[in-house]
Amino acid sequence: MSSTSFTDLLASPGVDCYEEDEDFGVSGSVSLFQGGGFYPERTGSGLPKFKTAQPPPLPISHYALSDFIDSPLLLSSSHTLISPTTGAFPFQGFNGTSNNHSSDFPWQPSSALIETYGVQDHQKKPYGVQDHQKKQDLIPHENNQSFGSDRQLKVPSYMVSRNSNDGYGWRKYGQKQVKKSENPRSYFKCTYPNCVSKKIVESASDGQITEIIYKGGHNHPKPEFTKRPSSSSLANARRVFNPSFVVTEPHDQSENSSISFDYSDLEQKSFKSEYGEVDEEEDQPEMKRLKREGE
DNA sequence: AAGCTTTGACCTATA
DNA sequence: TTATAGGTCAAAGCT
Numbered sequence: 001m002s003s004t005s006f007t008d009l010l011a012s013p014g015v016d017c018y019e020e021d022e023d024f025g026v027s028g029s030v031s032l033f034q035g036g037g038f039y040p041e042r043t044g045s046g047l048p049k050f051k052t053a054q055p056p057p058l059p060i061s062h063y064a065l066s067d068f069i070d071s072p073l074l075l076s077s078s079h080t081l082i083s084p085t086t087g088a089f090p091f092q093g094f095n096g097t098s099n100n101h102s103s104d105f106p107w108q109p110s111s112a113l114i115e116t117y118g119v120q121d122h123q124k125k126p127y128g129v130q131d132h133q134k135k136q137d138l139i140p141h142e143n144n145q146s147f148g149s150d151r152q153l154k155v156p157s158y159m160v161s162r163n164s165n166d167g168y169g170w171r172k173y174g175q176k177q178v179k180k181s182e183n184p185r186s187y188f189k190c191t192y193p194n195c196v197s198k199k200i201v202e203s204a205s206d207g208q209i210t211e212i213i214y215k216g217g218h219n220h221p222k223p224e225f226t227k228r229p230s231s232s233s234l235a236n237a238r239r240v241f242n243p244s245f246v247v248t249e250p251h252d253q254s255e256n257s258s259i260s261f262d263y264s265d266l267e268q269k270s271f272k273s274e275y276g277e278v279d280e281e282e283d284q285p286e287m288k289r290l291k292r293e294g295e
Numbered sequence: 296a297a298g299c300t301t302t303g304a305c306c307t308a309t310a
Numbered sequence: 311t312t313a314t315a316g317g318t319c320a321a322a323g324c325t
């Protein structure tokens with residue numbers, strides 16, 4: 001197991017390229033656990049402090065993905081692996097047989113900075129500088145070829161611009177063309193009252209999500225949705241986003257020294273909502289829209 | 296009518 | 311100190 005390579009994981013039948021969305025990154029976020037828990041980082045004023053959260057000493061993303069995967073830190077602390085193709089956790093031994101009470105936990109611990117990368121993007125453009133350098137380090141180029149013709153990764157624009165179906169409600173509050181990427185970034189805030197969680201979605205012109213960055217954490221449980229999508233197309237559309245892997249970075253220096261991967265906790269907390277209901281839970285506004293259109 | 300996206304302007308951090 | 315880039319605001323329009 002310790003020799004599991006990125007390629008192996010890619011080839012693994014257990015890796016479902018159509019697994020769920022980036023929220024696994026959220027669920028798999030790590031840095032918040034060792035510090036005593038949830039940390040929507042806040043300044044003294046109560047505002048989230050994102051900029052100061054650059055943790056140079058030991059960001060995971062400085063390591064090769066294979067190292068990350070092989071890390072006993074990761075393996076020993078959970079039953080899970082991050083799928084390099086999906087960014088999802090296979091959750092071995094957690095196929096719904098475990099505690100499924102996702103609603104039992106008061107909040108979704110998604111406060112770590114999470115970056116998920118769409119695979120296609122890496123073959124068409126190299127990342128440039130700084131963080132992107134790190135990203136490249138995490139991407140075994142040999143494996144990029146595996147995604148060569150994977151056109152099913154195309155993501156409808158509504159997915160990109162809305163919420164990428166992680167179960168939370170997101171409202172777009174800005175878009176910007178940034179220099180270090182050829183793709184525009186869309187800025188989203190969680191629509192839940194008083195929730196400071198944000199995410200930045202970088203998407204290519206053709207609608208492919210190339211990167212998602214989560215900032216801040218949700219201070220509320222994931223909304224429960226009861227709607228069941230009848231549209232297979234919508235379901236399919238939702239599935240096409242295929243983050244190649246998840247990188248987490250603690251963005252609080254206080255957490256640099258020890259990065260904990262307590263996924264077991266996360267499993268219990270979020271798995272149901274991810275695997276059990278996530279197919280049913282839709283982008284809430286999107287569903288409203290579709291519903292309206294159907295009427 | 297509410298909630299969303301769009302988009303230009305503005306603010307702030309960084310080199 | 312200044313220029314630049316990234317992030318956010320907020321008005322307007324749309325669904």
